[in-house]
Amino acid sequence: MRDRQWYLQTLDIAAAHRLSTGEGVIVGVLDSGVGPHPDLDGRVLDGISYVPGNNNSRVDGNGHGSAMAGIIAANGGTDDHLLGIAPRAKILSVRTGNGGKSLGRTNIPNGIRWAVDHGATVINISEGGKLEPGGQAAVRYALDHDVVVVAGSGNVSQFAPGSGVIEPAAFPGVIAVSAVDRTGIVWDGAIGGPEVVLTAPGVDIPAVCAEGGGRVPGYYLTSNGTSNAAAVVSGAAALIRARYPNLPAAGVIQRLISTAEDAGPPGRDPDYGYGRLNLINALTADVSTTGTNPLLPTASPTLDSGSGRDGSGVSAGFLIVAAGGCLVLMLAGVAGAVGVRRRRT
Template identity: 65%
Template sequence: MTLPSRKFAAVVFVLAAAAPVVAVSPAWAETMRDKQWYLQTLDVAAAQKITAGDGVVVAVLDTGVGAHPDLDGQILDGTSYIGEPGSFRTDNDGHGSSMAGVIAAKGGNADHLLGIAPKSKILPVRIASSRSQMGPTNIPEGIRWSVDHGAKVINLSTGGTVIDRTAEDAVRYALDHDVVIVAGSGNTSQFPAGSGVIAPARFPGVVAVSAIDRDGKAWDGAIRGPEVVLSAPGVAIPLVSASGGNRVVGYYPTANGTSIATAVVSGAAALIRAKYPQLPAKDVIQRLISTADDAGPPGRDPDYGYGRLNLVKALTADVAPVATNPLLAASPTATPVEAGKGLGDRVNLLVVVAGAGFLVLLVAALGGWLLLRRR
């Protein structure tokens, strides 16, 4: 949902998705489940036969989570940094409720949406109010609170270009406490050209997510950059529209954004954590990136990261454990300047060796000539 950016004293944050429109009844018989094309793309039915995310707590740091039939029983007691402490169930914007639905909507018949991890639980942390009245978002405090209250995955479908060190410290706190953080790379409609992947997605150790469309192509509305880790469906996605403000309880028929793709990956992380409850966060991340379907140029690239999310493979592949979070490891690849310097050193060495050899031959020849003259 595209929201106007607003600058504050230390932080600029906006929610990173495209604004949907409340649904009207379609003239055809297409159900809400039919609109969830990505369920087939990711083979969610097969994944949920393995696990549905039982017992995993996913914190959604957003605008709160309102009431909706698809989310009944899915929402834990959270906290709010906007308004009253108990207002985490107030969502005057709709964004947070929509993200919660992508992750944990419980399904039912075809007229209801199904989340990626419908047996996970959502821990709502209200860090923003509405698109027109966005206040300081308290992301650092929200991350720490989520970690301290049982979250195993943190969904950050939000971010900004200006951020203080406390947010990066909070990310490190989460990583040190075995929590997977998933964040959106950002939307081009919200940030100036060249601003790069937004924070906290760009922080080391965070799973930065970009969006793809139904054809598996990189969405041209997503911010691209070297920090992108994964890509996931985020175009033409139906969403929960929960109560709050003047909105009708129902559904948004279609929306685009890296926010949505982020929630899809958070759901995937919840499934992995449910299937492998003893698996450390670093190995959850390794599963996500090592099983992704490579797209674009070979290897990691600015549009797809390590590739497109492969949900079933992430749950079933034989993946070796890693010593550290793979997103914190230094790149072993030398920079072009360093590589060029190395080549120059080798060339210089060859020149010296060749020159020395020529000098030896010259001295030997001269010595032989003098010897002949003396005779």
């Protein structure tokens, strides 16, 4: 399995782990829950479930949340197991959906606030769409409490053409992440737009396939999506926070964007944002400190007015095939679509 993790070489993860492993950092994963898997043993903290009638955050009927948790913090071990970007970080499971039926809401705003209040200093949101009222205010709550918020920009296969970067990635202050392939070229399935901040590996990514929903522990051999890229950047943020424990969230973001490898047109652009993640530079470069989130406008953004937003109830299609007791994903980086406003990214 380790040989399939091509991006570990691209990011020089071996050198990165000599500097930081994410020890002491809690990453909140807002997703379908995190199920049992050997590669996640000891990494996952009990969180909260917003699924009606099921208050267990440590189950995953969909597989997506566990996959993201593994990209961020899988233990590694032998080459038969996957290695996370921040293998000593802890995952706080915030189960915003069950992956199987519409809940009528994303639960992302409540999930953000809960994760902040329970110790997360990085929050990964590899899902989204049109959030219910309170989404932007919840993001600002996280930022005001020194939390780094990372979210996928969205996949074109799941949203109408021209819909733009999805929420919460589109909100000011969030690290909106798009995906690149093995060659460093932006993935043609990613949603771009002026809100994109960074790109990171998101194509041909293997992932843990945790127990739950009829699955037994195993691996997804490949998946594509901005979900994966967001999880990679969340792991990078955890490494920075562990290496520089006194650095505020604004400084973590500044390190990530100021050290990125520029791609596309010079400067920030709608496809690559500030550029491709350069993990070693982000961990080692001499970067000016800042107490202000560089992704926020000079004036405070207008928060939600409380008016509702209508989302699409159309589920994304996907193809799965059996593989050694688990599943191989052959889709745009998702293990299914959840909810009336929710899409995996």
